[in-house]
Amino acid sequence: MSLGLLLGVALPHSLAAGAVPSPLTVRVLMPASFADATAEPVKRFNVAHRDLQVEVVRGPLDGDTLSDLAVSGLLLGDTPYDLLLIDQTWTARYAAAGWLAPLEPLLGEDALDGMVAGARLATRFDGHLWRFPLQGDTGLLYWRTDLMDRPPRDTAELESISRRLQRHGRVRWGYLWQGRQYEGLSCVVSEALQAFGAHWWEPGRGVVGGRPSLEGPEAVAAVRWLQHLILSGISPPAVVGFAENEALQLFAAGEAAFLRNWPYAYALLQEGGGPVAGHVGVTTLVGAPGQRGAGTLGSWGLALLRSSPHPREAASVLRWLGGEEVQRHLAQRYGYAPTWTSLYEDESLQRDLPLLAVQRRALEGAVVRPVTPLYAQLSDVLQRQVNGLLSGGGSPAAAITTSQGQSELVLRAAAGTTG
Amino acid sequence: MTAWLLMLPALTLLAVVFLAPLARYAWLSAHATSVLTALEPVANGGANWLRLAQDGRFWQDAGQTLRFAAVSVGLELLLGLALALLLRGPRGGRAAGGGLRTAVLLPWALPATVMALGWRWIYNEPHGPLNSLLIAAGLPPYPFLSTPASTWFAVVVADVWRSTPFVALLLLAGLQAIPPELEEALVLEGADRWQILRRLLLPLLSPWIGLAALFRLAQALGVFDLIQVLTGGGPAGSTESLALYAYLNAMRFLDFGYGATVLLATFLLLLLPGLLWLMWQRRAGSAA
Amino acid sequence: MIRAVALLWSLGPLLWQLYTSLRPADALVSGPQGLGSPGGGIFGGWTLQNYSQLLAADPPFWRYLLNSAVVGVAGTALTLLLAIPCAYGLQQQRGALRWGTLALLLAASLFPTALLFLALLEWARQLGLGNHLLALALPYAALSLPLAILLLRAALADLPPELEDAARLEGLGPLQRLRFVLLPLLAPAIASTAILVFLFSWSEYPIALTWISRESLLTLSAAIARIGASSVFTIPYGAFAAATVLGSLPLVLLLLLFQRAIVSGLTQGAVKG
Numbered sequence: 001m002s003l004g005l006l007l008g009v010a011l012p013h014s015l016a017a018g019a020v021p022s023p024l025t026v027r028v029l030m031p032a033s034f035a036d037a038t039a040e041p042v043k044r045f046n047v048a049h050r051d052l053q054v055e056v057v058r059g060p061l062d063g064d065t066l067s068d069l070a071v072s073g074l075l076l077g078d079t080p081y082d083l084l085l086i087d088q089t090w091t092a093r094y095a096a097a098g099w100l101a102p103l104e105p106l107l108g109e110d111a112l113d114g115m116v117a118g119a120r121l122a123t124r125f126d127g128h129l130w131r132f133p134l135q136g137d138t139g140l141l142y143w144r145t146d147l148m149d150r151p152p153r154d155t156a157e158l159e160s161i162s163r164r165l166q167r168h169g170r171v172r173w174g175y176l177w178q179g180r181q182y183e184g185l186s187c188v189v190s191e192a193l194q195a196f197g198a199h200w201w202e203p204g205r206g207v208v209g210g211r212p213s214l215e216g217p218e219a220v221a222a223v224r225w226l227q228h229l230i231l232s233g234i235s236p237p238a239v240v241g242f243a244e245n246e247a248l249q250l251f252a253a254g255e256a257a258f259l260r261n262w263p264y265a266y267a268l269l270q271e272g273g274g275p276v277a278g279h280v281g282v283t284t285l286v287g288a289p290g291q292r293g294a295g296t297l298g299s300w301g302l303a304l305l306r307s308s309p310h311p312r313e314a315a316s317v318l319r320w321l322g323g324e325e326v327q328r329h330l331a332q333r334y335g336y337a338p339t340w341t342s343l344y345e346d347e348s349l350q351r352d353l354p355l356l357a358v359q360r361r362a363l364e365g366a367v368v369r370p371v372t373p374l375y376a377q378l379s380d381v382l383q384r385q386v387n388g389l390l391s392g393g394g395s396p397a398a399a400i401t402t403s404q405g406q407s408e409l410v411l412r413a414a415a416g417t418t419g
Numbered sequence: 420m421t422a423w424l425l426m427l428p429a430l431t432l433l434a435v436v437f438l439a440p441l442a443r444y445a446w447l448s449a450h451a452t453s454v455l456t457a458l459e460p461v462a463n464g465g466a467n468w469l470r471l472a473q474d475g476r477f478w479q480d481a482g483q484t485l486r487f488a489a490v491s492v493g494l495e496l497l498l499g500l501a502l503a504l505l506l507r508g509p510r511g512g513r514a515a516g517g518g519l520r521t522a523v524l525l526p527w528a529l530p531a532t533v534m535a536l537g538w539r540w541i542y543n544e545p546h547g548p549l550n551s552l553l554i555a556a557g558l559p560p561y562p563f564l565s566t567p568a569s570t571w572f573a574v575v576v577a578d579v580w581r582s583t584p585f586v587a588l589l590l591l592a593g594l595q596a597i598p599p600e601l602e603e604a605l606v607l608e609g610a611d612r613w614q615i616l617r618r619l620l621l622p623l624l625s626p627w628i629g630l631a632a633l634f635r636l637a638q639a640l641g642v643f644d645l646i647q648v649l650t651g652g653g654p655a656g657s658t659e660s661l662a663l664y665a666y667l668n669a670m671r672f673l674d675f676g677y678g679a680t681v682l683l684a685t686f687l688l689l690l691l692p693g694l695l696w697l698m699w700q701r702r703a704g705s706a707a
Numbered sequence: 708m709i710r711a712v713a714l715l716w717s718l719g720p721l722l723w724q725l726y727t728s729l730r731p732a733d734a735l736v737s738g739p740q741g742l743g744s745p746g747g748g749i750f751g752g753w754t755l756q757n758y759s760q761l762l763a764a765d766p767p768f769w770r771y772l773l774n775s776a777v778v779g780v781a782g783t784a785l786t787l788l789l790a791i792p793c794a795y796g797l798q799q800q801r802g803a804l805r806w807g808t809l810a811l812l813l814a815a816s817l818f819p820t821a822l823l824f825l826a827l828l829e830w831a832r833q834l835g836l837g838n839h840l841l842a843l844a845l846p847y848a849a850l851s852l853p854l855a856i857l858l859l860r861a862a863l864a865d866l867p868p869e870l871e872d873a874a875r876l877e878g879l880g881p882l883q884r885l886r887f888v889l890l891p892l893l894a895p896a897i898a899s900t901a902i903l904v905f906l907f908s909w910s911e912y913p914i915a916l917t918w919i920s921r922e923s924l925l926t927l928s929a930a931i932a933r934i935g936a937s938s939v940f941t942i943p944y945g946a947f948a949a950a951t952v953l954g955s956l957p958l959v960l961l962l963l964l965f966q967r968a969i970v971s972g973l974t975q976g977a978v979k980g
Contacts, residue, residue, distance in 0.1 A: 059937070060936050060937050062936070064671065065936045067671065068670060068671060069933070069936075071670055071671070071673075072670065072916070072917065072920040073920035073921070075670070075828070075832065075917075075920075076831065076832065076837030076838060076918075076920050077832070077835075077837070078837060078838050078920060078921060079920070080921070093454055093673060096454045096455060096457075097454045097457075097458075097673060098457065180655060181655050181656070182655065207455050208455060373453075373454045373455055373673070374453075374454075374455070374672075374674075376671060376672050377672055377674070380476060384475050384476065388475075405473075406470075406473055406474075409466065409469060409470045409473060410470060412451075412463060412466040412469075412470075413451060413463060413466040413467045413469070413470040413674075413676065413677055414451050414453040414454075414455050414456075414674050414676065414677065415451055415453070415455045415456070415461075415463070416450065416451030416455075416456055416461030416462060416463040416466075421796070421799075421880075421881045421882075422795075422796040422797075422799035422800060422881075423796065424796070425792035425793060425795055425796030425881070426792070426793045426796035426797060428789050428792070428793070429789040429790060429792070429793035429852055429856065430793065432789060432845075432848065432849045432852065433815060433849060433852055433853070435849070436823065436827070436846060436849035436850065437815050437818065437823070437849070439826065440822075440823050440825070440826030440827070443826045443829070444825070444826065447825075502713060505709060505710065505713055517966055517967065519710060519713070519714065520966055520970060521962055521963060521966045522713075522714050522717045522718050523713060523717050524962060524966060524969065524970070525717055525718065525721065525959065525962060526717055526720075526721075528906060528958050528959075528961070528962050528969075529721070529910075529954075529955050529958055530909055530910040530912070530927060530928045530931070530954065530958070531910055531912060531928070532912050532928045532929075532931045532932045532935075533927070533928070533931050533950075533951055533954040533955055534720065534721070534951065534955075535935075536931055536932075536934070536935045536947050536950065536951055537720055537721070537723075537724045537947075537948065537951040538720065539935065539947070540724070540727060540944045540947055540948060541720060541723060543944065546735055546944070547944075548723050548727075580716070580720065584717075585973075588970060588973045588974055589973070589974075591974060592973070592974035592975075595974070633817060634817045637817040637818065637819060638817065638819050640819060641818075641819020641820070641821045641822050642819070642821075643819075643821035643912070643913055644821070644910075644912040644913070644928070647912075647932065648931070648932050648935055662819070662821040662822060662913075665822070665825065666821075666824065666913070669824075669825050669828070670917070675825065675829075678825055679825055682822050682825055685822055686822060689818075689819070693814075
């Protein structure tokens with residue numbers, strides 16, 4: 001009996017002592033750059049929450065390599081993550097593959113209402129919300145404040161200013177952009193199409209998400225303009241081999257009047273101490289006269305895996321990771337463009353981040369690359385055709401027609417005939 | 420009867436792993452099996468093949484793979500012959516010792532991906548050993564792996580380094596099968612080393628050379644490991660091989676149907692060295 | 708002289724990995740290959756840090772070597788189990804059947820295995836064979852079978868037929884003949900074949916890549932590729948080199964121990980096959 005008493009006293013005590021349940025861990029796979037950028041807020045979260053821990057798995061730096069890593073597990077139905085940070089262009093593909101869990105049942109239909117309009121692009125597909133954007137970078141136009149009073153308002157002005165400066169020997173080149181055969185070129189072409197009133201993709205219903213619409217004189221005009229930039233000497237012929245880095249370096253050396261790049265370039269230019277430091281202005285990309293220019297959206301966002309054993313907790317972590325606290329940290333420390341309207345209206349951020357106003361304007365009008373599971377193949381077709389045109393010559397109309405034809409073939413080969 | 424029973428398990432496994440895939444690829448290539456069809460086959464009227472015919476990336480990769488195979492194997496045959504002669508040692512002399520043979524075999528024994536990572540460092544610009552040599556010699560560093568014009572050859576060198584021992588071993592076997600009296604006879608006639616090589620060794624070695632070429636060409640046309648780890652197909656897809664393209668189609672683009680089409684097309688391309696070899700055999704046979 | 712060149716050519720790249728793996732990161736990027744490194748040139752700045760990093764990682768590097776060993780042994784065992792009877796049965800055949808099968812086996816042995824990954828991946832998905840080390844033994848055995856059967860049949864053909872005849876006269880059935888008379892005589896050929904098959908399993912990449920996604924189960928080839936693609940290290944080359952060296956060690960050992968068997972296996976097989 002005394003034993004029972006002993007046990008009776010001891011047991012509840014041990015239960016109380018060992019009563020702290022092992023914390024539930026939500027694992028997130030991110031590219032290395034984002035993993036490093038969010039490390040501090042995540043550490044604070046883990047200290048503040050004893051029952052819920054966030055473990056950020058630091059994946060490869062390169063986006064495609066990260067996707068390959070995630071897909072290898074997803075294809076085998078065996079993946080150790082709850083959340084993935086995905087590039088917007090993967091959204092439709094992962095969703096169509098059935099690997100993601102829709103977010104609106106867990107976060108509500110109005111989950112993204114507090115975000116700037118452009119940030120909500122490439123988050124929904126086939127009727128559901130799949131991706132919660134963490135940042136909203138867009139392509140921007142950099143200009144030399146020491147060489148002109150104000151930035152150009154359209155492509156015609158960009159050309160005339162470039163020519164004038166080049167003729168007077170103030171700069172060697174007018175406009176630097178990315179023309180290498182890679183995803184960056186798809187962004188540039190996407191912007192050019194928008195600038196001339198054309199569209200790469202016509203959104204629609206269903207699992208394909210629409211149809212390619214590379215047709216009509218506007219699309220040809222867009223591609224012809226890119227070719228014209230090189231042929232007329234406004235852009236160097238070497239631009240067909242440029243990625244972001246090469247274009248940035250040439251601009252940083254003072255060799256050009258204009259540069260198309262992402263927001264990260266601003267800090268590098270201003271703090272690099274080169275000839276252009278302190279003389280760099282940033283604005284939204286220009287369109288053809290009478291058209292609206294826009295930058296391509298380059299956004300990473302959080303997605304919830306269907307296979308997660310604790311979707312509710314994972315969804316709450318997702319909401320926090322994509323929330324104001326983390327985004328403020330990313331904006332202030334790393335210059336990533338936030339997606340929340342409230343952050344754009346925040347005065348301290350407006351003070352600290354000179355680019356904030358431009359980024360908001362750019363994000364509001366951003367152009368999105370085709371939201372379709374077949375995006376990677378379509379991008380490959382367009383990159384190949386345009387880079388071939390720019391480096392090997394030929395007819396812009398033929399490049400557009402071939403791109404459209406091959407895109408349709410890709411669709412047919414992958415989608416099958418429905419009768 | 421027992422003979423068949425003994426062979427059955429092995430032959431079954433072989434049929435399952437070698438023949439069934441080819442049949443499956445043929446089936447898949449005639450259907451749409453992609454992320455759009457939930458990876459289930461849906462008829463698409465041969466659209467995969469139509470797409471292949473117009474696919475610039477496929478034809479570029481085919482050309483690159485053929486060039487890689489031809490140059491690699493050519494170099495391997497040359498160096499392999501030299502290595503085999505070295506290992507055999509001078510006629511009447513001592514054959515190469517075990518130490519040299521171990522060292523020579525090492526490149527071939529190492530896993531392809533392991534040394535591919537090693538080569539990435541060797542070619543690294545500007546810190547890798549090769550560029551360090553260039554810098555030490557007063558030359559500017561060269562981006563071996565960032566310039567399309569040179570990257571493919573850098574890959575060839577890595578492959579030649581790895582595969583030459585295999586060719587050398589095959590040719591060594593052939594050399595050892597040559598009766599020494601024939602060589603001695605030529606020596607007595609006063610023939611020098613080159614004449615012995617041309618008049619005796621090469622003709623007698625030709626079936627071995629053909630076999631080595633056949634093996635290596637087939638393997639080279641399916642190159643995957645080296646490319647994926649060393650260059651990832653870059654820069655700008657200039658080293659992408661057919662096998663890698665098929666892999667990307669399946670694993671990255673989630674288009675199994677088109678991936679199967681590319682694999683089947685590559686297999687058909689494989690028949691090419693087979694045909695060449697048969698022609699070589701016939702010519703060697705008729706000449707003998 | 709030529710031998711020295713051959714040695715340098717064969718061993719140089721690997722030796723350079725060894726050198727690189729023992730240098731700290733900053734030594735590698737300063738000056739020509741650390742020969743002018745801070746801390747006194749070639750005699751300054753040696754470290755085992757790259758190795759400790761790999762061995763302390765999660766999972767530790769030796770795990771991958773273990774995984775490869777498990778798959779290698781399982782694959783080799785399965786291959787021999789299937790190949791020995793098959794070679795024996797094949798040797799009993801005569802005429803067109805034997806030559807036809809041999810030709811098909813030869814064709815299969817030179818087939819680039821990377822092309823099979825897609826069909827095999829489908830099976831892994833459908834049959835749930837993914838992320839199981841022992842399951843890998845199945846495709847590995849199948850891919851090694853052609854070579855194994857060719858080598859073993861050639862070795863069988865070498866044996867004097869009187870031995871089997873004598874055994875048959877004594878009333879031993881085919882399986883008994885195989886087991887008691889031929890197997891012991893085949894031992895060297897079996898050893899050579901086993902080593903070659905084991906080597907193949909270590910090197911195999913595309914199937915391991917697609918069948919295994921869990922980090923703790925990766926084989927060496929797949930793990931090295933994943934390490935090469937990751938960005939865990941800031942200046943990764945020392946760590947990469949250490950991974951290369953560690954990954955090569957088991958095979959270097961294997962080669963040192965069994966060089967003779969490997970060479971004879973390949974050359975004999977080539978002669979008789």
